[in-house]
Amino acid sequence: MYDVMLDEANLSLDEHEARAPPSPVEDVYFSDEDDMDAVEHEKYRLQGFDVDYFNHTYNGIIPRGCSPYDTLFAKAGLHCYNLEKGKKLQFKSVLKVNAEIASLYNSYTTSEVMDPINNSLHTFQTLVTDAGYKNKARLILVTKICRIKPQVPGMGDATTLWDFDAIDDFYKGDMPDWPPNDDQWQFYEVNELELRDNEWLHLYAEVALFSKWDSDMSAHTPFEMKKVVVQTTEDVDSSMKLKMNNAIFYMSFKVHEGPECRGIVRRTSDGITGHMCLEARCWIDN
Template identity: 50%
Template structure:
């Protein structure tokens, strides 16, 4: 498990991760909550590690894939996180990945447990309580692993889902294959050109109709939340829900205009109003590597007032 994470992290080490930028002139923020946890890492020598403890920890990590671990020795890189703004948001991202792939509509209810592991960048292993609204809101225990990866294309955040499955299904996991992503989606993220909808590439664009936003595409509002989180990295409950003003999607996939929303590789340009009157613009670039359970969301946000 750890070797895989190190291999993935090496994909990004040629460029240091960007720091989350503070809002230049923020409105009164919600109450600050300290979500930090005390960790107990030490520099103990190998011979000082209790072999019984080491085996207990190793077995829990290997058998559960990092999800069902309740023993955290001082030398382990995995530690308990719990429900925080990050794990709540990434739970929704993982559910979106699953729904997008399976055509389902599972909805987030709460974080049951969450573990974090740091190997150059942070990977989250989150167990989620979800419900299926098309099956009498029956409860579903869901697992997602999301990698908070380095940023490389002018975005503020990049979240890569590596696991998105109903617990117990035993779907195999695999590394994210950066090389499998269309090179068209590897350039720097920038706002729409003035003539985007009328220029030579106009067939790549679609301005989303209001009906499309209501018709089982509520994940567009999640994308607005992801964009704002890339700017603030804090609890956003005081600024939700947002009012969506305009969404334009761009993709090179050869599909009918309204189906561009379902493109596996696409860029979404959004303008929206957050609670409190903040006028925002956000970009989400969605890409996949063709492997099950995988999705990458790159995000950036601007505040226009």
């Protein structure tokens, strides 16, 4: 089992806001923490949402204001939960953010979400790592915890440890180019009904554009989705490709009062509850 790590992303809170690109390193971003007992570190992470200040010899979890990064991370974490549970919980607002700065940035967000079935409100927690720049991706979001807040702080069935070996090799290495140059696997174009029924595809467009702009998207949404094509190695009916743990999404969309864009988002998972990785890159056409 591996914890998400990117040795080159030596970030501070101020550096995180700028997201300065790290120096190239070897092709590994999932690795073990060096100086921490695994059991202690797991307990430490699970408590990270509820502490006002948690010091540690290696790093610390501290409260901070909510940035556009944290809002995007919270939305990505909720999407992971909805995808796994077959839910359609809707994001309302971020209530609290704790940040952990080690060799990368970990965002502990506590949000308010709504269940549209009965309009009930819930407190939602997600731990998402900004894993820097890698393999032609300009943004890599790695979810570790995505859950309704447990009744007892620090409890629940979450684990922050990733099993990188569980991901198919097809989804590792460099992100694909546009247009895709691999015709080994069948592509599926999402139809108009599916575009309407799967609003999270707009989130993927937002993730892609955020990888280019690094700024608040509220003035530029909703996007006008032009076309979405899905690529996956799994032999399933075409309409099921949207729901696979591992898939690549090629999107063309127009920003509200802005340019037309093309984005690629690669979604992977190790199959563990609460775990999803989104890698993104984007081109602005005009």
